[in-house]
Amino acid sequence: MIVGAALFLCSGYMVLVPGHLKKVYEDGMMHPQHGSADEAYAARNWAQVEAFQNDHPILWELAPLFPPYGWHNQPVWFTLLFVKVNWRFLVYLVLLCGSAGMAISGYELQKLVDQLNHEDRLEKMRIKRRGGVAAPVASGVDTHIEIRNEIEVKASETGKWYSLNGAIVGGSVATILGTVVLKWLGVIS
Secondary structure, X not given: OXXXXXXXXXXXXXXXXXXXXXXXXXXXXXXXXOOOHHHHHHHHXXXXXXXXXXXXXXXXXXXXXXXXXXXXXXXXXXXXXXXXXXXXXXXXXXXXXXXXXXXXXXXXXXXXXXHHHXXXXXXXXXXXXXXXXXXXXXXXXXXXXXXXXXXXXXXHHHHHHHHHHHHHHHHHHHHHHXXXXXXXXXXXX
């Protein structure tokens, strides 16, 4: 749950702050005289753009372009050209969704574990009150074992979603870090 929340915040930061600055920088390099509203934003934040480029080259390299190129043109979405230009943004989008799912399913799993612990404490208190003797089972009443099994089944199903989200997040992180390793090795420029 904590890891998913931390990755969600980190990926959101990477998209919104350095990602937007990188997009403004790329736009400025491709069209220096375009006169858009982003030009005023770039002028105000040019020191921050240079700081990211010079002081944090790894963050600058990992940052996706946000908003991605072609985002306002729906027929271009998810074509090969769109994916080639905006692949980092798509990886961060998957990471953002996967880490949010990981945090939510981790929270649900924690609630079920807490419910199991609560049921165990209640059962111990009941047994202690009866002098260490288990209560007779009445028909139509859920026993402690049945309640525990039901909670464990829910926890198992939630755990499967947690594992799936963990795999998605792990793959996204591996893709992002693979870029850094290839950059360090000089395979990509």
